Amino acid sequence: MKLLFAFLFVLVSGVSQAANDGITLCSANGCSVKPAVALAQVESASTLSLFSDLFDTSLWPARWYCGTWTPLHGWTYIISDIIIWLSYFAIPAILVFFYLRKGIAEGIPFHKIFLLFVAFILACGLTHLIDAAIFWWPAYRLSAALRLVTAAISLFTVFALIKVIPAVLQLKSPAHLEKLVQERTLELRLLNEKLQQEINEKKKKDETLFQTNQELMAFSYSVSHDLRSPLRSIHGFSKALLEDYSDKLDNTGQDFLNRIARASSRMGELIDDLLKLSRISRNEITREDVSLSTMVEEVVAANINQKPDLRATFDIQNHITVSADKKLLKIAVENLIDNAIKYSSKTTNPVIQFGKMAEQNVFFISDNGTGFDMKFKDKLFGAFQRLHEGEYEGSGIGLATVKRIVTRHSGEIWAESVEGKGATFYFTLS
Amino acid sequence: MKTAKILLVEDNEDDVALMLRAFKINKIPNEIVVAKNGVEALELLMGEKAIQPCLVILDLKLPKINGLQVLESIRENAVTRDYPIIILTTSVEQEDVVKSYELGANSYIRKPVEFEKFIKSVEQLGLYWLFLNEPNPKYHERR
Numbered sequence: 001m002k003l004l005f006a007f008l009f010v011l012v013s014g015v016s017q018a019a020n021d022g023i024t025l026c027s028a029n030g031c032s033v034k035p036a037v038a039l040a041q042v043e044s045a046s047t048l049s050l051f052s053d054l055f056d057t058s059l060w061p062a063r064w065y066c067g068t069w070t071p072l073h074g075w076t077y078i079i080s081d082i083i084i085w086l087s088y089f090a091i092p093a094i095l096v097f098f099y100l101r102k103g104i105a106e107g108i109p110f111h112k113i114f115l116l117f118v119a120f121i122l123a124c125g126l127t128h129l130i131d132a133a134i135f136w137w138p139a140y141r142l143s144a145a146l147r148l149v150t151a152a153i154s155l156f157t158v159f160a161l162i163k164v165i166p167a168v169l170q171l172k173s174p175a176h177l178e179k180l181v182q183e184r185t186l187e188l189r190l191l192n193e194k195l196q197q198e199i200n201e202k203k204k205k206d207e208t209l210f211q212t213n214q215e216l217m218a219f220s221y222s223v224s225h226d227l228r229s230p231l232r233s234i235h236g237f238s239k240a241l242l243e244d245y246s247d248k249l250d251n252t253g254q255d256f257l258n259r260i261a262r263a264s265s266r267m268g269e270l271i272d273d274l275l276k277l278s279r280i281s282r283n284e285i286t287r288e289d290v291s292l293s294t295m296v297e298e299v300v301a302a303n304i305n306q307k308p309d310l311r312a313t314f315d316i317q318n319h320i321t322v323s324a325d326k327k328l329l330k331i332a333v334e335n336l337i338d339n340a341i342k343y344s345s346k347t348t349n350p351v352i353q354f355g356k357m358a359e360q361n362v363f364f365i366s367d368n369g370t371g372f373d374m375k376f377k378d379k380l381f382g383a384f385q386r387l388h389e390g391e392y393e394g395s396g397i398g399l400a401t402v403k404r405i406v407t408r409h410s411g412e413i414w415a416e417s418v419e420g421k422g423a424t425f426y427f428t429l430s
Numbered sequence: 431m432k433t434a435k436i437l438l439v440e441d442n443e444d445d446v447a448l449m450l451r452a453f454k455i456n457k458i459p460n461e462i463v464v465a466k467n468g469v470e471a472l473e474l475l476m477g478e479k480a481i482q483p484c485l486v487i488l489d490l491k492l493p494k495i496n497g498l499q500v501l502e503s504i505r506e507n508a509v510t511r512d513y514p515i516i517i518l519t520t521s522v523e524q525e526d527v528v529k530s531y532e533l534g535a536n537s538y539i540r541k542p543v544e545f546e547k548f549i550k551s552v553e554q555l556g557l558y559w560l561f562l563n564e565p566n567p568k569y570h571e572r573r
Binding site: 228229230231232233235236237239240261264265267268269279 | 442444445542545
């Protein structure tokens with residue numbers, strides 16, 4: 001670019017110099033301009049810059065009177081120039097039309113070069129028009145200026161063209177493009193096939209999973225039936241022994257039998273809880289609008305009915321509605337309330353709260369009971385995990401059940417606690 | 431007064447023994463007839479020496495013909511179709527419960543593991559079906 005400007009500068013100063021030296025374009029041909037007037041005007045011209053008085057024609061005669069023109073040569077010159085001008089005007093007009101129609105909407109590669117060509121051809125055309133006009137109207141000043149502009153544009157176009165050559169060379173031929181498209185299509189087809197294969201594999205896996213699930217159901221059924229029956233025998237007959245043969249057993253013997261009975265009854269509970277847990281994972285969930293507040297109130301009321309020694313105060317936030325599976329949610333609420341009651345039963349003034357957090361759809365049930373050590377917070381929701389073994393009753397499956405219910409609702413559950421000050425269970429349901 | 435029979439369909443001998451014990455403890459006077467499988471049960475109800483029990487206590491998991499099939503047969507037979515039938519079983523699989531009621535069971539009770547609860551269940555069951563409930567007068571053999 002710098003080079004270009006340097007060149008233009010040289011060009012301009014060269015032309016100015018020529019004007020200063022008083023060289024007139026036609027003087028060598030013996031044109032019929034009055035010398036005195038011409039000289040005076042040349043002198044004044046020396047101080048003129050290249051682009052002023054563009055339409056001043058006083059220094060030159062019209063071209064017809066400059067040298068000897070035969071009409072044939074003159075008109076050949078004039079008509080050819082006009083035809084060239086017309087063509088040079090038509091070509092950029094067509095190019096601009098094409099650019100407006102296609103270029104703006106779809107984009108033309110190298111559109112700057114394209115526009116440069118338009119300007120370049122237009123400028124060239126104008127020089128030819130002026131050349132023809134000069135036969136009557138010797139606007140040499142204008143012609144010179146126009147030629148300079150044309151030269152600048154042409155030169156600029158040359159450099160611009162050189163600059164884009166590497167990019168043009170990269171341009172794909174239609175055949176090449178077609179080949180590319182074919183390659184891509186092939187790639188896409190292979191990818192599609194791979195995807196289809198993956199889908200099939202996934203389907204197969206799903207079927208296996210379904211089968212496994214079926215087996216699991218059969219298993220839980222047999223656990224329910226087959227394990228409970230012998231337990232019932234163990235429990236029933238140890239009780240029968242205690243009742244009918246207590247006179248033949250000393251205290252230790254009776255104690256052993258009681259232990260057997262207790263253990264079998266506890267095992268029955270564990271099996272039942274485990275079955276409940278597996279049922280929760282198995283059944284479809286059907287969401288409906290449920291008033292969580294009402295549900296909590298109902299569960300609390302049932303607890304108050306069943307536990308005459310219940311001392312806790314309940315603080316239940318009203319008008320909390322959720323979209324959830326009613327049956328499952330009830331089980332979760334029962335477990336959480338049950339826990340809150342259980343672990344606050346040894347506190348002086350047990351307070352159990354239910355509510356919704358301000359920020360999001362996070363619900364909580366809190367108590368001011370025993371709480372738990374936060375380092376066990378991950379173990380809290382595992383099946384058969386008990387943090388207070390011996391102190392409180394339970395199978396260790398309640399929170400595992402709650403977690404599974406919440407998870408089945410695509411929700412999350414977590415807990416916070418300060419040991420000895422209570423625990424808060426937070427959960428979401430979607 | 432001659433008491434009507436109760437038909438107990440149960441393949442597990444332990445459960446039969448415990449059931450008899452529970453009846454004894456609850457002082458239920460009715461004679462208990464035991465069928466150890468489905469075939470025996472249907473024979474006792476529809477065979478040549480058919481009994482007309484005032485109550486059928488039916489387990490679901492039975493050898494040969496299972497409890498649901500026995501239930502279906504009883505309900506399909508013109509003579510036996512009005513018998514009160516209690517399903518007393520270990521399973522509380524939802525499917526079983528639904529199917530039992532669909533086939534016309536009058537009641538569905540799950541056997542508790544703890545004997546005390548079991549005795550309690552039998553007591554309530556006896557109290558309701560044998561004393562509170564008014565039986566169908568067309569079976570004159572009833573209590």
